[in-house]
Amino acid sequence: MYRCPTCGGLLEVAHDIEALRDRSAAAWIRLFDERYRVTQWPYGSGVWGKREWVMPSLSDDLIVSMYEGGTNLFWADRYGKQLGVPETWVKLCGNSHSGSFKDLGMTVLVSVVRQAITQGLKVKAIACASTGDTSAALAAYGAAAGLPVVVLLPRGKISTAQLVQPLAHGALVLGLDTDFDGCMAIVQRLAEEGIVYLANSMNPLRIEGQKTVAVEIVQQFDWQVPDWVVLPSGNLGNAYALYSGFKLMKELGLIDRYPRLAVAQAENANPLYRAWSAGKKTVEPITAQQTLATAIQIGNPVSAPRALRALEELNGVVEQASEQELCNAAARADRTGMYTCPHTAVGLAVLEKLVDNGTIKSTDRVVCVSTANGLKFTEFKVAFHEGKVPGVDTNQSNPPVMLPADYGQVVDAITARL
């Protein structure tokens, strides 16, 4: 069951807050710090180091973990100085087993399925619709647990690396002639009819794992809350997950205030931005247009209602970035040593716009969540540096200089550039 039979809304995990209050805020902090990135199974995982807040009843031997989480909170020193916001940080969630933050949720989901199977649940396969990263994570964790996986992908709309990941892990990969929203409609029906177990973020188990990123960010700042979190978003599950993490920390006294949330959307796939800027309380589905930020090319976000709630609670804003803006932001960031995926670039472009219009102040401490590893998006990088992104001015591109093996010409090329 993935939806409330009465109202049709998505289900949520409710933790027993009173029971969790048995430990003081200081004691939680000590426990989480003791476990952070240790070798002892399964606590080195950023998710399972906080297991009491995630899935308290799961036994160690059923956990399927690849030591997800514990990713670098990168101080974007040079980029931030150029931007005029010295406290700019990038949470590198893509430095993870399958190269995106999706690992944080998938470890929980696949572990719980494994537990359910030992208790007699019949699962033919775990399945998801995906814009490329959910399928990669599901296929990896499924393979680690020895469970069959089916992934539905929009044909031609994901990167080569993302397509190869589930193939390598032995999943059944179905490339459908539709977009993500079309894949989602079909996988929901497969789940409703009991043919597969659903691994999309409609499933609250994913949110439980993903919310640990909020705790981890605060932990990495020695339990200080940043002023802003900027989050590239599509289906909007992660926006809600982030809020859930902050909410739990506040309820248990680990923090006394919230950061503000900036949800970043691609202009070509911006249903939340449209609703937000029109002051509407519901998000109308649209047909998402093509964007370089393929993982957020989603027109009918399944978690829209709860993302609106998160925005309200976190005094949030929604901003969008065009293809040109995301390309420029990626190029600027890469020139300071980052290697940004196009979604992270949407986040950075939105950060730049919010600084320009005065919403984010130069003294603010800002975290932009980097959702995936840039190495998964080689096509994006190559097209940019070859100057071949349609409709985008790529004057910041840096194409290679091809030369014969001739010493003089090499010296000339160096002299010409420097």
Ligand SMILES: *Cc1c(COP(=O)(O)O)cnc(C)c1O
């Ligand atoms: C899944 C994904 C997102 C969007 O997350 P939602 O929870 O769908 O909003 C953003 N960036 C990348 C790289 C992703 O894989």
